[in-house]
Amino acid sequence: VVARTHLFIRIDLATGVRIGPGKIALLEAIRSAGSISGAGRAMRMSYRKAWLLVDEINRALQEPAVATAPGGAKGGGATLTPTGEQLVRLYHEIESEVQSAAGSEFRAIETLLCHPEKH
Amino acid sequence: VVARTHLFIRIDLATGVRIGPGKIALLEAIRSAGSISGAGRAMRMSYRKAWLLVDEINRALQEPAVATAPGGAKGGGATLTPTGEQLVRLYHEIESEVQSAAGSEFRAIETLLCHPEKH
Numbered sequence: 001v002v003a004r005t006h007l008f009i010r011i012d013l014a015t016g017v018r019i020g021p022g023k024i025a026l027l028e029a030i031r032s033a034g035s036i037s038g039a040g041r042a043m044r045m046s047y048r049k050a051w052l053l054v055d056e057i058n059r060a061l062q063e064p065a066v067a068t069a070p071g072g073a074k075g076g077g078a079t080l081t082p083t084g085e086q087l088v089r090l091y092h093e094i095e096s097e098v099q100s101a102a103g104s105e106f107r108a109i110e111t112l113l114c115h116p117e118k119h
Numbered sequence: 120v121v122a123r124t125h126l127f128i129r130i131d132l133a134t135g136v137r138i139g140p141g142k143i144a145l146l147e148a149i150r151s152a153g154s155i156s157g158a159g160r161a162m163r164m165s166y167r168k169a170w171l172l173v174d175e176i177n178r179a180l181q182e183p184a185v186a187t188a189p190g191g192a193k194g195g196g197a198t199l200t201p202t203g204e205q206l207v208r209l210y211h212e213i214e215s216e217v218q219s220a221a222g223s224e225f226r227a228i229e230t231l232l233c234h235p236e237k238h
Contacts (some may be wrong), residue, residue, distance in 0.1 A: 004133045005130065005131065005132045005133050006130075006131055007128060007129070007130060007131075007213070008127075008128070008129040008130070008131045008133070008137070008139075009126060009127070009128060009217075010126070010127040010129075011124065011125075011126060011127070011210070012124065012125055012126075012127045012226070013124050013226060013232060014123045014124050015233070018127070020127075023205075024228075036197055059233070060232060060233060061231050061232060061233060062231060062232065062233055076128040086227075086231065087228065087231060090224045090227050090228050091228075093224045094224045094225065094228075096124070097217075097220040097221045098128075098216075098217045098220060098221055098226065100220070101216040101217060101220030101221075102212075102213040102216045102217055102220075105209045105212045105216065106130070106213065108205075108209050109130060109206065109209050109210075109213075112180050112181060112182070112202055112205065112206060113132060113159045113179060113180060113181065114134070114178070114179060114180060114181055
């Protein structure tokens with residue numbers, strides 16, 4: 001939860017799939033946890049929900065973003081593929097480009113707000 | 120409805136109010152229609168829904184974005200105030216800054232997609 005005014009950025013694909021901060025955070029949680037179930041727990045999300053989001057991301061890409069190893073009912077380990085790493089990196093690059101490119105307009109909007117915040 | 124991959128940008132205020140393409144389009148529709156009810160019709164939105172969105176925007180700002188004239192049950196005319204015009208202009212400036220600043224990363228993401236689009 002971010003408690004100050006910020007820009008929310010999402011990539012809306014022609015297919016209807018949307019890749020925003022939530023899916024990127026899930027990919028990063030999979031990288032840290034080494035599994036979809038572990039990532040789901042870290043993000044307080046059911047395994048089913050996490051799996052469906054990963055499946056949605058994988059289907060949108062030519063190469064999957066997450067590779068899973070066979071396992072039990074809850075699946076084996078999961079890792080980010082080079083495509084997954086690239087997607088995460090590009091998303092963060094877009095975020096940082098956007099913050100610097102739109103900074104002055106963003107600050108101008110903040111001056112219009114009821115409770116201008118200090119940065 | 121945009122049928123190609125695009126960046127979705129929204130300004131999430133600390134108060135929880137979110138200003139994205141929908142609210143900006145509503146403000147522009149009010150400018151065109153000269154009333155909240157007319158803007159609601161143009162956007163296939165109930166008067167109540169349009170009014171609530173305008174109220175949410177107005178409450179988030181030091182000066183309202185939309186000024187309304189007294190009228191009947193459905194309200195009188197409505198116009199964008201200088202603050203409203205400024206908000207719309209700044210939002211579009213952010214959009215265009217973002218598209219040019221993040222263009223190369225955005226195109227790199229498109230090459231990862233299942234059905235790369237031509238631009």
